[in-house]
Amino acid sequence: MEDRIGPALRQAREERKLSLRKVATAAGISASLLSQVETGRSQPSVSTLYALVSHLGISLDELLGIGAGTPAAPERPVAPTSSGVVQRAADNPVLEMANGVRWERLAVGGQTDVDALLVTYEPGAASSVDRKLMRHSGTEYAYLLSGELTLLLDFDRHLLAPGDSLCFDSTRPHMYLNHGTEPARGVWFVSGRRDLDHTREWVESQVGGLAGENPVRPSNAVEALALLGVPSVKGARD
Known part of the structure; x- marks a missing residue:
C-alpha cells in the first residue's frame, strides 16, 4: 500500500497545477526529496507526509486510494457485519514511513475529519528524520499499548509507557522518538486536521x-x- 504514496502525491500536485519546487518549498523540504518521494525512491517521514497532505489538501484515505470507485477487498469467510462498521485487521491499509515508522489506517466510518491510526515506532525511529519538531492543524490523541516512546512537546520532554495516553493541540511543535530497545506501539487519533x-x-x-x-x-x-x-x-x- 505504501507504493501508492508517491503516485498519489504527484497526481494531487499535478491536478492542482503546482510545481514540484513550489510544493517542496511549502512543505519545508527540498525539490529533490519530493521528487524521490513521488517516484517511490524514498518514503516520507511522518512530519514530511503531514506537511505535504496539508498543503495539497488531501486526506489519508485519498492518499491510500480509499473511497468512491475503489474496488472492494475480496470477501473473507467471516460472520457478516454491518457495512462500514467493522474493518478486519488483514484489510488495514499500511503506510511504511521513513526511519522505521509504520502506520495502519483504522476504521473511521467514512469520516474525513479524523485520522485513526495504529502506529509503530521501531527502536531508534523518530517522526522526523532530521529531528526537527513538526506541527499541523488538529488535535492529537494517543494511547500507548507497548514499548516506550518519548514525546518532545514545545520545550518539554515526556516519556510514555504502556497505558499512558496523551492529548494536545497539534499546532504545538512536537516530535516522537523511540530511544528504547523494543518497538513502541499505540493507537493515534488526529481530529480536525484542516487542509x-x-x-x-x-x-x-x-x-x-x-x-x-x-x-x-x-x-x-x-x-x-x-x-x-x-x-x-x-x-x-x-
Whole structure:
C-alpha cells in the first residue's frame, strides 16, 4: 500500500497545477526529496507526509486510494457485519514511513475529519528524520499499548509507557522518538486536521483586519501558523 504514496502525491500536485519546487518549498523540504518521494525512491517521514497532505489538501484515505470507485477487498469467510462498521485487521491499509515508522489506517466510518491510526515506532525511529519538531492543524490523541516512546512537546520532554495516553493541540511543535530497545506501539487519533485552504481562510479571518487594505495572506502552512504566534522550533536535542 505504501507504493501508492508517491503516485498519489504527484497526481494531487499535478491536478492542482503546482510545481514540484513550489510544493517542496511549502512543505519545508527540498525539490529533490519530493521528487524521490513521488517516484517511490524514498518514503516520507511522518512530519514530511503531514506537511505535504496539508498543503495539497488531501486526506489519508485519498492518499491510500480509499473511497468512491475503489474496488472492494475480496470477501473473507467471516460472520457478516454491518457495512462500514467493522474493518478486519488483514484489510488495514499500511503506510511504511521513513526511519522505521509504520502506520495502519483504522476504521473511521467514512469520516474525513479524523485520522485513526495504529502506529509503530521501531527502536531508534523518530517522526522526523532530521529531528526537527513538526506541527499541523488538529488535535492529537494517543494511547500507548507497548514499548516506550518519548514525546518532545514545545520545550518539554515526556516519556510514555504502556497505558499512558496523551492529548494536545497539534499546532504545538512536537516530535516522537523511540530511544528504547523494543518497538513502541499505540493507537493515534488526529481530529480536525484542516487542509491548507481552510488554514488560510482561518488565519485570514484572525489577522486579515490587522493590515487594513493589505491583509497578510500566508503562502504555506508554516507561515499561517507563524502569523498566529506559534513559535518556529528548528529542532530538539536527544
